[in-house]
Amino acid sequence: MQTGSGRGQKPFLAKPNSGPTGRTRPPRLLIFRRPAAVESRSMAWKQAARSIGCAYQSAWHLLSALDLLPSNRGVKDMGQLWTVARTAAAILLLTSLYFVAGKLGLRLAFTNASASTVWPSTGIALAALLLLGYRVWPGIFAGAFLVNLTTTGSLQTTLGIALGNTLEGLTGAYFVNRFAHGRHTFDRASDVFMFAGLAGMVSTAISATCGVISLSLGGYAEWADFRSIWLTWWLGDAGGALLITPVLLLWALNPRVDWPRDQAIEAPLLLLTLVAVGQAVFGGWLSDAMTPYPLAYLCVPVLAWAAFRFGPRETATVSLLLAGLAAWGTLRGHGPFVGHTQDESLILLQTFMVLTAAITLALATIVADRRRAAAMRAQLAAIVESxxxxxxxxxxxxxxxxxxxxxxxxxxxxxxxxxxxxxxxxxxxxxxxxxxxxxxxxxxxxxxxxxxxxxxxxxxxxxxxxxxxxxxxxxxxxxxxxxxxxxxISERKRAEKTLEDTNRELVARIQDLEHQSCQIMLLSQLGELLQSCHTIEEVYAIIGTFAPQLFPDEPGFLGIMSESGHLVEAAVTWHSPLASKTDFQLDECWALRQARLHAVGETRAGPFCQHLDRPFPLGYLCVPIMAESETLGLLYVQSNRHAPTRAVRHTDLSDSSTQRMAQAMAQHIALAIANLKLRAVLRAQAIRDPLTGLFNRRYLTELLELELRRAQRSRYSVGVVMLDIDHFKRVNDTFGHQAGDMLLREFAALLNTNCRGGDIVARFGGEEFVLVLPSASLEDAARRAETLRKAAGDLQLVRDHQTLGPVTVSLGVAVFPNHGTTGEALIQAADSALYQAKQRGRNQVVSVESS
Known part of the structure; x- marks a missing residue:
């Protein structure tokens, strides 16, 4: 629209405002400033514009109170802009369809120019609101306004009628959405009846009431004709809701025709039958003389055919087509509903069609629901059987x-x-x-x-x-x-049992590996400790510690060969009770006889050793302890009858790994004992005189220094006596060196016999000996020396029937710390005293002070 100056006019609707309570105000209606040429128009147009504005604002407030308006937050992005554009297009399309359908319906208005028994616009409006939502209501208002504006009546009556039509559609859509599952209202028979009652009967009364009141107030209808006009209006809207809305709604929700082969063949037959019945009942094919007869009931089988063989969509379509044929024939004066006037005829026909359509549609819904239930039952049955x-x-x-x-x-x-x-x-x-x-x-x-x-x-x-x-x-x-x-689940249970057995076996193997690893570690520790032992007692103590760990539930003992080599004596035992003697002859054990491991398992196969006590154990091991082909002892291990109740794990003595462990333990023990013996031999060779068995001079020096340090700490005296066999060379020269060696051995034995446990006796060299006397004073040492001198004189030696003669010794005595604080000083002092004894004629004791 252009103004006189050529500028474009502002939009008819301004942007909605927010009121003080936070609710949306209706968009303001802007009254355009008319060009000068239009200013002289009638004041009626201004009054009409004000009326339109008031009606528009009233409708806006009403719809806002019902929450039927979308929230106004502005267009923020292209997506919202596209939504607005689509909504506007839908509103324009709805306006056009409503207008065209309304003009067609008003061509059948006979009682009043604004009231028709055929009003398809109601069905279009209700279907649009259910499919597109409440936001398209302006299309209904605009379409109704234009339809009635171009019909007889004033602007005020037009606005009232348009407002009633809009409220009719919104109320019907609200009721259907609230109480009949909205657009899916034709899925259940109960919802169909709810739709017919609320949308077809109740909401249509709003439009009829508003329309007739508007016409009566505007002077375009007499109040005396109110009831007939209202009934005509109401039936027209109800017919539109019950005949048009189902067709539009069902085809919009399911536009695809997917009939099976038999229905595709049956559909044309149904259509031909429908046309034939329609012409027969309403087209005049039958004689008008048959009009008093209930020919309308011939339509029921056709509608039932559609309901039973097809579905609600096809049934609604057949009902609409039949209504069209019936209206066409009735207006031409044919059919069972022809009355005195065309309006009366259409009212009767519309009543029949509305009731028939509602019942048939409900029947089709029931059939479809049962068909779905049967299909579901068949599907469930197939699932059950498969x-x-x-x-x-x-x-x-x-x-x-x-x-x-x-x-x-x-x-x-x-x-x-x-x-x-x-x-x-x-x-x-x-x-x-x-x-x-x-x-x-x-x-x-x-x-x-x-x-x-x-x-x-x-x-x-x-x-x-x-x-x-x-x-x-x-x-x-x-x-x-x-x-x-x-x-x-038998297979699953068997698989679970197999898996459990496998897991149990795997756990047992892991435990065996862990047990073997622990045994290897214990054996390694045992070997290290045994190699560090200095005495056999330490060996026994370590065996007593480790054997119960290596054999946690199996009693046993370690037997050592006696010095005679014929008797085994238990040195270490662990656990109880033992089913074997702890001391027995060597030939009572098969392992010692054969010099190899002897085992009897729980099968009790094999000879039992004679050293076992009855009842025999369930199983046992005898492992000989050998080193360099020398039998040193026996390792004995037996099964414990009570082991399964006393311990979690029971060692199988017939198992090769257990036997290898026992053999490894026996080897460690044999090596330790052999090493101790070898070490003792080497030590004896290092510190002993090979002829006399006494300590040698080097070891004497070490022991004397050690004793002097102890004496210095504890403050006690130490006596040192040096002895020399008189005329020893003459014995060698007269009787030979073997006689001299015999004399030295016998004299050494004499010294050992006359010494106390803490004394130190050593061969100093040749025929010289040294005696160390801890805690002895000079007098004590001299007295002890005199005793030895006398004992030597009593010694009688015979070789080859020859007496070696009387043995005499010379002795020198010194005392710590009086005569020296070191070993060397004391020996030198005692040697000086010995020299004095020899100078004085031998066979006497001389102390340092007396010398």
């Missing part, structure tokens, strides 16, 4: 009602063998006590899932089963039966 699980239903009393193919395969019973019989025949006698507990859960409405138990086949064999038990309820929620799904 299931690999047994699906069984039974009464609360326990009698079987249904039995699928999988149940026949699992249990071995045919359906006719078990239906009607108690389900207890599937339960082993020892499992019947499970049923009361299951029934208690079911009576409380609870499901039982994955209940693993045992069931019985027809042949009496048992199977592992997993049950899923559910209560069966009727429409009121009462429990009327039980549904049980039985899954054969």
């Amino acid at each position: 299931s690999d699980d047994a699906i069984i239903s039974k009464t609360l009393a326990g009698n079987i009602l249904s039995w699928n193919i999988a149940a026949e395969r699992i249990f071995g019973y045919a359906a006719d063998e078990v239906i009607g019989r108690p389900a207890a025949l599937l339960i082993p006698p020892d499992r019947l006590n499970e049923e009361p507990a299951i029934l208690r859960h079911l009576t409380r409405g609870e499901r039982i899932e994955h209940f693993e138990t045992v069931r019985q086949r027809k042949d009496g064999t048992l199977l592992d089963a997993s049950l899923m038990i559910s209560p069966i309820k009727d429409a009121e929620g009462a429990i009327i039966g039980v549904s049980t799904i039985v899954r054969d």
Whole structure:
């Protein structure tokens, strides 16, 4: 629209404003400033514009109060802009359709120019609101306004009628959305009747009431004709809602024609039959003389055909086509509903068609619902029959009602063998006590899932089963039966058992490996400690510590060979009771006889050793302890009869790994004992004189220094006596060196005999000896020396029947710390005294002070 100056006019609707309460205000209606040429128009146009503005604002506030308006947050992005554009296009399209349908409907207005018994615009408006939402209401208002503006009447009546038509559509859509599942209202028969009552009867009364009142107030209808005009208006809107809305809504929701082959052939036949019946009833094919007869009932089979063979969509379409044929024939004066006037005829026809369409549509919905239910039942039956699980239903009393193919395969019973019989025949006698507990859960409405138990086949064999038990309820929620799904889990149980056995074996192997690893570690520690032992007692102590760890439940002992080499004596024992003697002859043991391991397992195969006590143990090991082909002892280990109750783990003595461990332990012990013996020999060679067995001079020096340090700390004296055999060279020269060696050995034995435990006796060199006397004063040392001198004089030596003559010795005595604080000083002092004794004639004792 252009102004006089050429500038474009502002939009008719301004942007909505927000009121003080936060609610959206209606967009302001801007009254355009008219060019000068238009200013002289009638004041009626200004009054009309003000009326339009008031009506618009009233409608806006009403719809806002009903929350039928979208929130106004502005267009923020292209997506919202596109939504607004689509909504505007939908509103324009709805306006156009409403206008065209309304103009066609008003061509059949006979009682009043604004009231028609055929008003398809109501069906279009209601379908648009259900499909597109409340936001397209301006299209209804604009279409109704334009239809009535171009018809007789004033602007005020036009606004009233348009407002009534808009409220009719919005109210009907709200009722359907609220109480009849909205656009899916034709899926259930109850919703169809709700749609017919609320949208077809109640909401249409709003439009009829507003329209007739507006016409009566505007002077375009007499108040005396109010009822007839209202009825005509109401029936026209109801017919539009019940005939047009289902067709538009159902085809919009499911536009695809996917009839099966038989329906594709049947549909044209239905259409031809519809046309034929329509012409016969309403087209005048039959004689008008038959008009008094109820020919309208001939339409019912055609509608029932559509309802039973097709669906609600096709049934609604057939009803609409039949209504069109009926209206066309009735207006031409044919059919059972022809009255005195055309308006009367259309009212009768519309009443018949509205009721027939509603009932037929409900029937089609029921048929479709049952068809869906039958398909679902067939699908469920197919699922039940194709299931690999047994699906069984039974009464609360326990009698079987249904039995699928999988149940026949699992249990071995045919359906006719078990239906009607108690389900207890599937339960082993020892499992019947499970049923009361299951029934208690079911009576409380609870499901039982994955209940693993045992069931019985027809042949009496048992199977592992997993049950899923559910209560069966009727429409009121009462429990009327039980549904049980039985899954054969025998294979799974066998697999689980195999897996458990494998896991158990694996755990046992791991434990064996851990045990062997622990044994290897203990054997390694045992070997290290045994190699560090200095005495046999330390060896025994270590064996006593480690043997119970290596054999935690098996008693045993370590036997050592006696010096004679014929007797085994137990040195270390562990656990009890022992089934063997602890000291026995060597030939009583097979292991010592054969010089190799001898084992008797729990099978008790093999000869038993003679050193065993009765009753014989379940199994035992005898391992000889040998080094360099020399038998040093015996390692004995036996099974414990009480081991399985005393310990978690029981060692199998017949196992090769156990025997290898025992042999390794015996080798460690043999090596330790052999090393001790070798070490003793080497030590003796290092510190002993090989001829006399006394300490040698080097070791004497070490011992003397050690004793002097102790004496210095403890403040006691130490006596040192040096002895020399008189005329020893003459013995060698007269009797030979062997006689001299015999004299030295005998004299050494004499010294050992006359010494105390703490004294130190050593061969100093040749025929010289040294005696160290701890805690001895000079007088004590001299007295001890004199005793030795006399004892030597009593010594009688005979070789080859020749007496070696009297043995005399000379002795020198010194004392720490009087005569020296070091070993060297003391020996030198004692040697000086010895020299004085020899100078004075030998065979005497001389101390340092006396010298």
